[in-house]
Amino acid sequence: MPYPHVLLSAAVSLDGYLDDTGPERLLLSSPADFDRVDEVRASVDAILVGAGTIRADNPRLLVNSPERRAARTAEGKPEYPLKVTVSGSGDLDPTAKFWHTGGEKVLYTTDDGARRAAALGLAADVVSLGPGLDWRRLLEHLHDVRGVERLMVEGGGTIHTQLLLQGLADELQLVLAPVFVGDEKAPRLFGPGGYQGGRLRLVESRRIEDVVLMRYEPTAPGTGPVPSAADHHWLRLACALADQCPPSRTAFSVGAVVVAADGTELARGHSREAGDPTVHAEEAALAKIDPADPRLADATVYSSLEPCARRASRPKPCSRLILEAGVRRVVTAWREPDTFVEEADGNGLLAAAGVDVVLLEDHEASAKAPNAHLLGG
Numbered sequence: 001m002p003y004p005h006v007l008l009s010a011a012v013s014l015d016g017y018l019d020d021t022g023p024e025r026l027l028l029s030s031p032a033d034f035d036r037v038d039e040v041r042a043s044v045d046a047i048l049v050g051a052g053t054i055r056a057d058n059p060r061l062l063v064n065s066p067e068r069r070a071a072r073t074a075e076g077k078p079e080y081p082l083k084v085t086v087s088g089s090g091d092l093d094p095t096a097k098f099w100h101t102g103g104e105k106v107l108y109t110t111d112d113g114a115r116r117a118a119a120l121g122l123a124a125d126v127v128s129l130g131p132g133l134d135w136r137r138l139l140e141h142l143h144d145v146r147g148v149e150r151l152m153v154e155g156g157g158t159i160h161t162q163l164l165l166q167g168l169a170d171e172l173q174l175v176l177a178p179v180f181v182g183d184e185k186a187p188r189l190f191g192p193g194g195y196q197g198g199r200l201r202l203v204e205s206r207r208i209e210d211v212v213l214m215r216y217e218p219t220a221p222g223t224g225p226v227p228s229a230a231d232h233h234w235l236r237l238a239c240a241l242a243d244q245c246p247p248s249r250t251a252f253s254v255g256a257v258v259v260a261a262d263g264t265e266l267a268r269g270h271s272r273e274a275g276d277p278t279v280h281a282e283e284a285a286l287a288k289i290d291p292a293d294p295r296l297a298d299a300t301v302y303s304s305l306e307p308c309a310r311r312a313s314r315p316k317p318c319s320r321l322i323l324e325a326g327v328r329r330v331v332t333a334w335r336e337p338d339t340f341v342e343e344a345d346g347n348g349l350l351a352a353a354g355v356d357v358v359l360l361e362d363h364e365a366s367a368k369a370p371n372a373h374l375l376g377g
């Protein structure tokens with residue numbers, strides 16, 4: 001199921017706090033950074049905060065610049081992004097600014113919370129997700145029913161922690177402010193939990209007056225059949241690698257990446273690389289890894305095209321090479337068409353051997369693009 005691109009946005013003190021314990025909201029960003037946040041808000045379809053942030057800060061969550069609002073309307077978008085909040089209890093102040101400023105609002109809640117919200121008369125579309133709140137269902141609903149492609153999440157820490165732990169954050173925009181809070185009762189950005197083991201990818205750092213913006217992408221593959229936001233990143237990379245293949249009229253152009261469970265890239269490859277006219281992408285990537293590498297057992301192979309089940313050029317097809325390498329998770333964008341091999345079913349072969357095979361069809365068009373000349377009209 002496609003979800004929106006989820007961007008977590010927060011400002012933290014040097015000692016990792018989101019706020020202090022005083023009655024007023026602690027302003028951590030600099031004026032120019034608040035303007036950058038306004039720009040990001042103007043670029044998204046929806047902004048989400050948790051009920052705790054509404055209670056603590058009473059935010060309006062608007063696009064403040066009239067020019068940015070005008071540009072949104074000129075593009076046919078609503079003047080303000082949809083405002084979204086999440087509450088299990090439904091216990092929210094109906095006079096909070098959140099409900100009475102900007103454009104449309106949605107509250108995602110539980111069955112109990114929806115009853116409470118109805119009794120309070122909250123000025124919002126109230127969507128119950130059942131007895132508990134499931135983030136995947138929430139994101140699916142935002143995407144499918146509300147048409148949200150880009151979601152900015154502006155806290156608080158409880159919300160950020162859950163989205164990161166569940167592998168649902170595509171991007172983290174973190175601003176480090178040169179202040180200390182020094183109060184252990186103050187809210188932290190991230191709570192304790194089973195975070196990914198390896199390093200996130202730093203994609204940008206920028207000085208903005210006296211604060212620093214850092215943009216990170218989580219890197220850890222999903223587990224089993226459940227995709228993570230990072231799965232999409234790695235599959236995008238595999239599709240980009242397919243573009244590097246020397247062209248051929250007799251074989252597909254495919255890219256592949258092998259990634260350890262902690263998000264470390266182990267190897268990458270593409271069809272016909274390094275002058276070998278018959279090498280396949282997964283084969284090229286796996287050949288660069290020591291077969292005794294213990295990380296292979298819980299690694300994920302990303303391949304723009306389903307791994308081959310039969311091939312004329314070499315004795316072992318890629319699905320067999322993947323099994324022999326001990327890899328138990330494969331993510332791919334495109335099922336193999338009958339162009340060269342009738343009814344190839346590499347995915348089926350892998351699944352029958354106990355491999356979790358995840359097909360992310362929203363990347364199919366980019367996997368096909370370098371093969372357009374083989375696919376006809």
Ligand SMILES: NC(=O)c1ccc[n+]([C@@H]2O[C@H](COP(=O)([O-])OP(=O)(O)OC[C@H]3O[C@@H](n4cnc5c(N)ncnc54)[C@H](OP(=O)(O)O)[C@@H]3O)[C@@H](O)[C@H]2O)c1
Nearest residue numbers: 010011019050051052053087088089133155156157158159
């Ligand atoms: N510096 C920054 O960038 C920044 C940004 C935003 C917020 N903040 C600060 O963060 C603090 C608030 O953070 P917070 O962690 O207390 O609150 P929060 O993350 O904003 O909201 C937590 C609330 O959301 C609801 N919720 C979250 N996950 C849920 C789930 N899985 N199921 C059901 N309900 C769920 C619950 O509401 P119910 O209790 O209603 O059930 C929960 O109490 C404030 O001090 C604020 O100033 C700072």
